[in-house]
Amino acid sequence: MTEEKLQRVKFFEFLTDEERSEFMEGAEPAMFEAGEEIISEGEESSSLFVLTSGQVEVRKKILGDRDRLLAEIDADGEPTVVGERGLLGRSGASATVRAAGRVEAIRIPREAFRRMISEGRPAAFKLSYRIARTLAHRLTRLDEEVVEAIRDLERRGETDLEAFRDRLITEWTV
Amino acid sequence: MPQTPSLDGIPLFERLSPDERDEMAEVMEPASFGAGAFIYAEGGPEETLYVITSGAVEVHKQVLPGRRHHLATVQAPTVVGEMGLLTEPRAAASVTAKTPVEAHGIARDQLLEMLDEDSLAACKLVHEIGRTLAERMARTDESVAGIIARLERRNARADHDPDIFSDRLLGEWGF
Numbered sequence: 001m002t003e004e005k006l007q008r009v010k011f012f013e014f015l016t017d018e019e020r021s022e023f024m025e026g027a028e029p030a031m032f033e034a035g036e037e038i039i040s041e042g043e044e045s046s047s048l049f050v051l052t053s054g055q056v057e058v059r060k061k062i063l064g065d066r067d068r069l070l071a072e073i074d075a076d077g078e079p080t081v082v083g084e085r086g087l088l089g090r091s092g093a094s095a096t097v098r099a100a101g102r103v104e105a106i107r108i109p110r111e112a113f114r115r116m117i118s119e120g121r122p123a124a125f126k127l128s129y130r131i132a133r134t135l136a137h138r139l140t141r142l143d144e145e146v147v148e149a150i151r152d153l154e155r156r157g158e159t160d161l162e163a164f165r166d167r168l169i170t171e172w173t174v
Numbered sequence: 175m176p177q178t179p180s181l182d183g184i185p186l187f188e189r190l191s192p193d194e195r196d197e198m199a200e201v202m203e204p205a206s207f208g209a210g211a212f213i214y215a216e217g218g219p220e221e222t223l224y225v226i227t228s229g230a231v232e233v234h235k236q237v238l239p240g241r242r243h244h245l246a247t248v249q250a251p252t253v254v255g256e257m258g259l260l261t262e263p264r265a266a267a268s269v270t271a272k273t274p275v276e277a278h279g280i281a282r283d284q285l286l287e288m289l290d291e292d293s294l295a296a297c298k299l300v301h302e303i304g305r306t307l308a309e310r311m312a313r314t315d316e317s318v319a320g321i322i323a324r325l326e327r328r329n330a331r332a333d334h335d336p337d338i339f340s341d342r343l344l345g346e347w348g349f
Contacts, residue, residue: 089308132304
């Protein structure tokens with residue numbers, strides 16, 4: 001049954017039925033009640049979640065205790081993937097994903113994914129390619145927005161922007 | 175006859191079997207750039223991915239009119255053109271050779287074709303690229319969080335209204 005759910009996810013469309021079954025071997029169903037954290041900001045996010053029903057909120061701490069709502073995702077209409085960066089990277093999650101009601105999901109743990117990579121399984125590398133593409137598109141948009149923000153700030157004639165902008169720019173990698 | 179590139183010792187190819195390395199070597203062309211030469215010009219085409227095996231490259235972007243900002247200096251071994259591969263073949267920044275640079279080029283179209291055909295060699299290469307992008311995404315997120323925090327602090331002090339673009343930045347968040 002879980003496998004059928006996986007089939008409905010656009011993210012996994014590129015896999016053959018057989019490859020989808022390979023992922024399901026290492027996957028497990030997960031259920032979250034309202035308020036529970038699926039991914040916690042700052043913690044090493046260790047799994048990819050395919051949300052198959054329910055709603056989640058994505059929040060990020062900006063100043064001290066204040067957190068900002070970044071997005072609301074409704075998985076009832078269409079299953080959605082969160083936490084994909086955690087499969088490839090080592091850094092902690094940059095935002096919290098919290099269940100807004102009861103949420104059903106399929107969890108693909110990083111260990112299962114890494115095992116498939118070390119076994120040289122094509123399904124895992126195909127997933128990597130998709131994740132890399134998603135990340136590259138987001139990075140491009142973010143970089144463009146950051147450049148726009150710098151230009152906006154410059155137009156406002158701020159005086160102490162130099163250091164701030166330099167810091168921003170040093171973080172830029174190719 | 176172009177020389178067959180040696181892919182030993184290049185991190186990007188570590189996971190590839192000898193056969194897969196041969197498969198990649200077949201589609202790679204050696205390339206060299208003199209110090210100061212453009213590998214990509216900002217806004218120009220990015221149709222080739224270069225695996226840089228020796229030398230150093232510099233990355234510049236025109237952030238404000240008339241001023242070129244130095245974004246990074248990167249030493250070999252490294253790869254450039256990976257964003258062009260995975261998004262649009264247009265350079266978001268200029269990449270120039272800082273020293274004489276030796277590289278292997280792979281045509282973007284050819285690599286995309288291999289990926290479409292599920293070439294395991296090509297997918298393994300992109301897996302390594304994906305790992306570096308995941309880390310870069312994490313750093314970019316932090317930078318953007320820094321911008322937003324700063325804007326909000328200023329907002330708390332005065333009657334500026336930075337909400338418009340802080341909201342825009344937030345809208346592009348990757349998590």
